[in-house]
Each structure stands twice: as C-alpha cells, then as structure tokens.
Amino acid sequence: MSEFPYAIVGFDLDGTLCDTAYDLGTALNRTLAFAGRTTFALPEVRRFIGGGSGQMLRSALIATGGCDEEAFPALQDRLFAYYSEAIAVHSRLFPGGEAMLDDLAARGVRLAVATNKREVFARQLLEELGLIGRFATVIGGDTLGPGTSKPAPDMLREMVARCGGGRAAFVGDTTFDIGAARAAALPVVAVSFGFHDLPPADLGADAVIDHFDELVPALARLA
Incomplete structure (x- = not known):
C-alpha cells in the first residue's frame, strides 16, 4: 500500500x-421558468454542465433565446438559492x-x-x-x-x-x-x-x- x-x-x-445532473438541472429549470424560458428534460441538462454554475446558466440562456448580461446576476443569484435548497436530493x-x-x-x-x-x-x-x-x-x-x-x-x-x-x-x-x-x-x-x-x-x-x-x-x- x-x-x-x-x-x-x-x-x-x-x-x-x-x-449531480438532476439537482443542478432542477435548479436550472426553476431559474429558466422564472425567466420565462423553455426548460429541459433533466438528462439534457448534462450538456450545459462544466465550467461552473455561471457558465451552465449562461449556456442555457443562450440556448433558449439569449443572455441579457444586465439581468444575468439576479438570475444567477436565484439559481444559487434554488440549488442550495435541494443540493443533494438525487x-x-x-x-x-x-x-x-x-x-x-x-x-x-x-x-x-x-x-x-x-x-x-x-x-x-x-x-x-x-x-x-x-x-x-x-x-x-x-x-x-x-x-x-x-x-x-x-x-x-x-x-x-x-x-x-x-x-x-x-x-x-x-x-x-x-x-x-x-x-x-x-x-x-x-x-x-x-x-x-x-x-x-x-x-x-x-x-x-x-x-x-x-x-x-x-x-x-x-x-
């Protein structure tokens, strides 16, 4: 040894x-729904993960209509709040x-x-x-x-x-x-x-x- x-x-x-895909995906989908965007089936979220939560959110926003940089910080804070509430469910x-x-x-x-x-x-x-x-x-x-x-x-x-x-x-x-x-x-x-x-x-x-x-x-x- x-x-x-x-x-x-x-x-x-x-x-x-x-x-961690399902818990990240749940938080991401809740954030997208709040922003009035299309959500994703949880297995699809894997393609956005990597590089940190900010990049995940930005990539998902771009894929669903574009990323407004002025609105981004508030959406990222909402993502963090959703994720912290249910970080280890799945x-x-x-x-x-x-x-x-x-x-x-x-x-x-x-x-x-x-x-x-x-x-x-x-x-x-x-x-x-x-x-x-x-x-x-x-x-x-x-x-x-x-x-x-x-x-x-x-x-x-x-x-x-x-x-x-x-x-x-x-x-x-x-x-x-x-x-x-x-x-x-x-x-x-x-x-x-x-x-x-x-x-x-x-x-x-x-x-x-x-x-x-x-x-x-x-x-x-x-x-």
Whole structure:
C-alpha cells in the first residue's frame, strides 16, 4: 500500500466524483421558468454542465433565446438559492466511488477536490453526502479569486500546496479539468461517465476510465 506512486489525488466534483445532473438541472429549470424560458428534460441538462454554475446558466440562456448580461446576476443569484435548497436530493457518488476513495486513503493518499463550483456549494454537497471528512482540502472556482478557475492551473497548484506537496495527479471529465492539469504539469485521468464537452477519447487525458474500480490501476500505470 505504501508504494503507491502518488501522494495526492485531486478530483473534479460535478460529473467526476458525483453525478449531480438532476439537482443542478432542477435548479436550472426553476431559474429558466422564472425567466420565462423553455426548460429541459433533466438528462439534457448534462450538456450545459462544466465550467461552473455561471457558465451552465449562461449556456442555457443562450440556448433558449439569449443572455441579457444586465439581468444575468439576479438570475444567477436565484439559481444559487434554488440549488442550495435541494443540493443533494438525487446527487450521489458515481458507482465504485466509495470503494475507490477507501482504497486511495488506505494507501496513504491525500485526497482533494478542485471544482469550478463555488466553494460554499461544493462543501455543502460533500457535507450532505457525508463525504467532506475524506478530503484534505476543497477548492472552489471562487476560492482563489477571479481568473483562477480551471482551465487555469492555479487551483491545482494550490491543491498540491495545501496537501503538503508531493507527487500529484488529477481526475476530471471536461476540457476545463484536462487543461488545468496540463497547465499545472500533472498527469490526468478522464472519466468516461461524466459531463463531457468533448468525447472522452478526445479530451487529451493521459488515460480514460469507464468505472472507478479502474482508477487506482490507471494511476499506477501512468507512474
């Protein structure tokens, strides 16, 4: 167990660790309905997720008639309120996630979350799912200030620093995650079951996995 090659493994949250599509989709649809826009069947919402809630809302507004930038902040606040009310109704770890986290922890790996989701919502979700204690740090898209969310490398560099340094890898599902890992010079694994903005094979990750029981072997091979 002690010979595992990585001291730190970081994870994106939405679409990587957890399937949050239905809860995000519910909040998004409530916001769209408030704005008088067309809503979406919940499985369709996956195509808007990635890059943070602001980008999700902006993409959905553009798809339903356009985004009024003056009205956008108030709609985003309404989205946040709806989401906070029901953040973990349907959201769960993807299959194999609990066993995978147990396995990494048993190997002495420090676990982290680096997500473009606002930190307060990332922490709320992890707390409501009973997962917050597993992670050495949780970094959100607003934690380090403007211009530092993925695909910028800042969050992943901060993740490594907060975890005490050492060899690190990252796991994600979108070009935001792979771009950040590349910019931070970290090996990166993509999950095929996430909320992709490109086909998984085209994301540019070092490896692609179809289930979390493949993650530890994939990381070992990358080393």
